[in-house]
Amino acid sequence: MLDGLALFGSSIARFGEPMTLLHIAVASFLGLVIGALPGLTATMGVALLTTLTLKLPPDLAILVLICTYVGAIYGGSRSAILLNIPGTPANAAACLDGYALARQGLAGRAMGISTTGSVMGTLIGIFFLALFTPVLGEIALKFGAYEFFWLAVFGVIISGNLTGDDPLKGWLVGFLGLFVASIGQDAIHAYERFSFGNRDLAGGFQLIPALVGAFGFAEVLSVLSEKVARPAIHAVDSYLPRIRDVLRYWRTVIRSGLIGTFIGIVPGVGEDVASWSSYAAARRASKEADKFGKGSVEGLMAAETGDNACVPGAIIPVLALAVPGSAPAAVLMAAMIIHGVQPGPLIMVQNPQFVYDVVAMMMYATLGILVFGLVMVRPLIKILQVPRDVIMPIVFVLCVIGAFAIAQRLFDIWTMLGFGVVGYILRRFNYPMAPFVLGIVLGDLLDKNLRRGLVISDGDLTPFFVRPISALMFAVCLITILLAIPAVNDWARQAWARVRTS
Amino acid sequence: MKRIALVLTALLIATPATAQWKPTKPINLIVPWAAGGSTDQVTRLVAAELEGPLGQKIVVVNQPGASGSIGTKNALEAPKDGYTWTAGAAQDLGTYIVLGMLETKITDWNLYLNVANVPTVGVGAATPYQSFNDLVEAMKKQPGQITVATAGITSGGHNAMEAIAKATGVTYRHVTYDGGNPAVIATVSGETQVTTQLTVEQTEMIRAKRIRPLAVVGDKGIEIDGHGTIPPITQWLPNFKAPTNYFGVFVPKGVPAEVTQTLDKVWADVIMKSDALRKYAASKGALFAPAMGADAQAKVMPAVAANAWMLHEGGKSKVAPNTVGIAKP
Amino acid sequence: MTEKPTPQADFISALVWLAFAALVITGAWTMDRLEAQHINPYTAPGLVPGLLGVGIAIMGALLLVRAMRAGGHRWVRSPIAAKSVDxxxxxxxxxxxxxxxxxxxxxxxxxxxxxxxxxxxxxxxxxxxxxxxxxxxxxxxxxxxxxxxxxxxxxxxxxxxxxxxxxx
Structure with a gap:
């Protein structure tokens, strides 16, 4: 323990030099911009900078990448709050309440909440990264096909209650999302489903164009089509984060931090799932669940704490096992390998300093987002003062580039347009968008792991129920479904009250 | 030293012996697989080596999907101006046509190979199999029961296992994952018992004693420092033939001649002498194997043919390989 | 978007969901089960889309029943009341x-x-x-x-x- 502290101290000191601090500042800023621009994701940003920093010394290069990663996941909330376009898929949940708050004239406060949430989330994640990496890394290996299947099922179950007051409609669009995810080449037999011989469809719809369409383009259409323009917001409400918000929702912050870290550790699911699950859990536990989706401080806090806690979480299995916990973490790991640092089970023995270096890098990255997060609120809030007839065409241009930039395919632009129109129609019929997006995220997970599990067990269903973690997850799913039935819920409440009073 | 070498090569290239291609905008290098995988890693390394001599940025763009056919299609359909390249395994590029995925043959491309990867038969540390023979015996005793993890039907890992099954007459249960690394992780965690993915993807787990390598699917052993030498499969199956799986950067034919001339020269002067690439290959259990031109075409053909015919015999092809110029090996 | 949807709107969307579910189920049922490749029948590519189609059909039917109870099957001129939309x-x-x-x-x-x-x-x-x-x-x-x-x-x-x- 003391050794660890000494190593950590030397890491902190080593990165405290002026030149290194400059790198941290530039990288955090770049990350923020990458995150805030739709279509430039954390994965793409880290990959782009891997190439650009190849000639830097290894620890400086990895420092730059970590700052970019943290900055991008944080920065995506800016466009979510201001424009209702998630800057990265991780910030889709932040759109729901962040944008609602901005429309109520509380954009400054919303950005403050996302800053405090992100910082708190990262710190919670770092705590586990610093102290429990070897132990927690093993969790990554406990998750097999059966557990992933239940994880996906759980996501589908909560999708109905994610937003809005009509769970049936939530599940309908959730299932639509799951179906959309199944289009294209399947992951088990490479069979092309519903592609009708079209090569682009064979690759399936990508998440980001669908996301930008369903949130961004649909929003452009509905804002432009309103008879009366929404009043422009001239007042800057507050741009300093309020400590009160954190104190008031400390349970939400800690819960979301834990969920985010855990989702980060589990390989194959990343920041987006972390933020959705934190959001759903917060709504379930909240006393003000009806406010969610209409500008809930708690909801935004949960979403932003969850996705940022996922970042250190995703690095835990990288260091412990060379198993990336999320897509950007996979690129980060590749960069480490290219730079001659081999993460994995031997790292604690061969290169313990590196683990503490990473912890120190994460600390500096947190500092970076805190500083820029506070400085950039004032200039950004001006975006809301531009009249809609001017800003919306520009937002649409960003939607087009956002869909295109990640893979540079025209098909992705068409995907964005199609999902935008369908999303707009669904909104007019009062269907929520969030479950749809969650369905697309989870569809692949559900499909592959159900069938993979059945291959491994040769069609036997028992492993889905008897393995320890999957049994637990099945129980959680079952209880969630039962509690959604009003009669059962009432009975449980009464029983609980009786237990308490006796 | 390396910098001096770079400057020297830059000077050499600058001599106006042939028409010299000087790219005026960044070059897009499409990796048709996810960022962070084995193709992505080696391609980024090569891209960084090429940037200096070409005097231009090379932007690696990841376009995963449909077994790499989407990104490859986009590289194929891009303007033939030399500014769009792709990368990957030559045996994939050569068999898209057989699978009915893309109308392109391996001979439609200029191949610039960098490394060759060999699969290894690895088993989880908790499994009882101590040698390749143990595993084959167990597979014979429990036909179709032992689980083998690979990165999918068209992957090098599945090819290797199919070839082993054919040579030994065993059957197995095939479990597919999203990529080589997830397949290896599944074997480490005990979800599957065996993996036949590339050695590159297993080295770290081998060093950490989480995976026990039983045999290299090839005729030469591989030495991994911290572990020792993995014996070749020919020790048990003397007649086993495993074509080498080459990876590289591919530029479609039809680009201006000065592009390929310049690339030929840079490949010969820089990549073939690259210390960074050599070191990377050695540390990951890959073979440093740069090649280009007709030499590269000749080297990749055996693997393309073996892959194409295996898919055809497994009922997965849409076009018979011999009709598109891939002779039966 | 704050206006409550009319039962007529739900009735229409329920019909669309049912039609969509029928298409998905047909597509999944007729999808190649890859018998020629001797795959495990549980891993047929149509399995999950088929299950999803059934799920959408059940929920679509529920929505239809709910909308009809509220009188959604009776014809009105503009089912999606949208006063704020130009x-x-x-x-x-x-x-x-x-x-x-x-x-x-x-x-x-x-x-x-x-x-x-x-x-x-x-x-x-x-x-x-x-x-x-x-x-x-x-x-x-x-x-x-x-x-x-x-x-x-x-x-x-x-x-x-x-x-x-x-x-x-």
């Missing part, structure tokens, strides 16, 4: 966006030019009624053009020059 503006936005996204982009026209034209035209047209009533049409055109040029320049600089994205 249809003219909606169609204009839709057409302009689709023309830009699906027609102008990626047909050889430089992206900066397409962007400039799109932003300028869209801004100008949407501001038309207001500008005309104030007699500022000329000024409106200038402002719109400036917005277009500014967007085109900023987008090209940030995405193409800094982040090296090759624009369509």
């Amino acid at each position: 249809r003219g503006r909606l169609w204009l936005a839709l057409v302009l966006c689709l023309v830009f996204g699906a027609v102008l982009v990626g047909r050889g026209l430089p992206f900066w030019l397409a962007t400039m034209v799109f932003v300028a035209v869209t801004t100008f047209l949407f501001q038309w009624p207001e500008r005309r009533s104030k007699g500022q049409l000329g000024r409106g055109a200038l402002v719109a053009l400036a917005c277009g040029a500014g967007t085109a320049a900023a987008v090209t600089l940030v995405f193409q020059e800094i982040f090296l994205v090759r624009l369509p």
